[in-house]
Amino acid sequence: MSTPAVDYNLDVARIRKEFPILNQEINGKPLVYLDNAATTQKPQIVIDALVEYYQKYNANIHRGIHTLAEKATAAYEASREAARGFINAESVEQVIFTKGTTESVNLVASSYGDKFINEGDEVLVSGMEHHSNIVPWQMMCERKKATLKVIPVDENGVLDLEDFSKMLCEKTKLVSIVFASNTLGTINPVKEIIAKAHDVGAVVMVDGAQAAPHLHLDVKDLDVDFLGFSAHKMYGPSGVGVLYGKRELLEEMPPYMGGGEMIKDVSFSKTTFNDLPFKFEAGTPNIADVVAFKQAIEFINIIGKDKIQQHELELLNYGQDKIGKIEGVRLIGTAAQKVSVISFVVEGVHHFDLGMMLDAKGVAVRTGHHCTQPLMDQYKIEGTVRASFAVYNTIQEIDTLADGLERIVKMMK
Amino acid sequence: MSNAQKSIDEVQKEIIEEFSFLGDDKESIIYYIMELGQKLPQMDESQKNEHNIVKGCQSKVWLSTKMEDEQLYFIADSNTEITKGLISLLIRVLSGQRVSDIIDAQLYFIEKIGMHGIIGSQRSNGFAAMIKQMKLYAIAYKSKMNSEA
Secondary structure, eight states, X not given: OOOOOOOOTTOHHHHHHTOGGGSSEETTXXXXXXXXXXXXXXXXXXXXXXXHIIIIIOOOOSSOOSHHHHHHHHHHHHHHXXXXXXXXXXXXXXXXXXXXXXXXXXXXXXXXXXXXXXXXXXXXXXXXXXXXXXXXXXHHHHHHTOEEEEEOBOTTSOBOHHHHHHHOOTTEEEEEEESBOTTTOBBOOHHHHHHHHHHTXXXXXXXXXXXXXXXXXXXXHHTXXXXXXXXXXXXXXXXXXXXXXXXXXXXXXXXXXXXXSSEEEEOSSOEEEOOTTGGGOOSSOOHHHHHHHHHHHHHHHHHOHHHHHHHHHHHHHHHHHHHHXXXXXXEEOOOSSBOSEEEEEETTBOHHHHHHHHHHTTEEOEEEOTTOHHHHHHHTOSOEEEEEOOTTOOHHHHHHHHXXXXXXXXXXX | OOOTTSOHHHHHHHHXXXXXXXXXXXXXXXXXXXXXHHTSOOOOGGGOSGGGBOTTOSSOEEEEEEEETTXXXXXXXXXXXXXXXXXXXXHHXXXXXXXXXXXXXXXXXXXXXXXXXXXXXXHHHHHHHHHHHHHHHHHHHHHHHHHHO
């Protein structure tokens, strides 16, 4: 489980060697994996950590007195510390492991929402949210007779901050906003949004799922109240996410689920709940994947977010320029500040057909509405083709995408 | 477009043979499927309505029917070229057949040509929804014919 002391210095060829899955052919062509906004591939150190856990110290955590349980607990809690450091949180008690960003949002909507949102209150989300940052709030607002309001997005895929400022009022109790859009790539000015929301006394949740692999996440600097993100989108295992929350808020919130681990004492007349973060971690957690998550964090830390960003920005600019020039292509999401996501439609060619034909050429992209149907309605489209890049992608891979696309478009005309 | 002179079994065997010439190259297979779709008879725009939408397909698929001389004909279209090609295969096999033959049809050609591997699970589900809808039409016509008899 040791992390190799390697300075990749953004040697992409070397980085790619850490990802065994990339070295294969799909439909007889070298795999070009450009579906990283859906999930990233896993480096060998993450895979090794999973295997090692099951081979050497699989045990249930926290209450065992035997050696394996101690070892598993230590590894599990070491991941919590790594996650704390990754987002610069004050304490590990504020880092709650969930199944993923979706559960993180649901936890806040259920626990915080049910206790602190009341009839007539307003909750704001933006027009570019993933369904997982819309539906939990919709459900909660319905339960609590509160109103869900939507911050508009302009045609470039940029939030209208003036409108947002006007929407804020004493009724606004919570704002939940995506840091980087999974469909458009737009990076939202969350620090500014948080400050404005705080001015009217609202708390802010940030959906950091797409930001986590690309952007610095500093909860202290952002002064964010809640932050959710997922391991699988940042080279880690699936089924693990994080919810960060400010201590005073988490302390006041009731448990989300009842069960083992989250209690101090149980009798049939009364149960007292455990302290943070365990109050929100009912049941045996996803120990193996949490343990391996630490290696994903270290993988990112070794390379460094600055270098990752620099490389991905190069890919983004090159890709947008090249794909944008192909006849009939319309880019969806043209904000100045973007993570490495390129969404596009091709006039007269359905995105499903494009996706399948690209797959036949070994190129994996995502097609459809990307769980952002309200955004698709705004652009009056059914869906897009989305190419999203990670640290292991190359300029040559974007050429393969663009060349393939050009041929398909010519053939279809 | 009528296959009335050929049985469902004969048409399936024809398709299996055609696909066997295509080899394993997925790109060639997809292009061939799209070519088939382009030969699909045009569906009247007015027929592309909510009533004729096949539920369970990711892309839009419209399906309508007409009965002539105790044979059931299908007319269909889609907003994606590949789906159109897939529909054309089903129409080739089932359109113009007797309703009882459509109801009883075992569509083994789908497995024989390796359809699932070509189109993936999502589209396979849509394909299954299309077959289900065609068979439901046949069942409805059969019960209507029985009640009129």
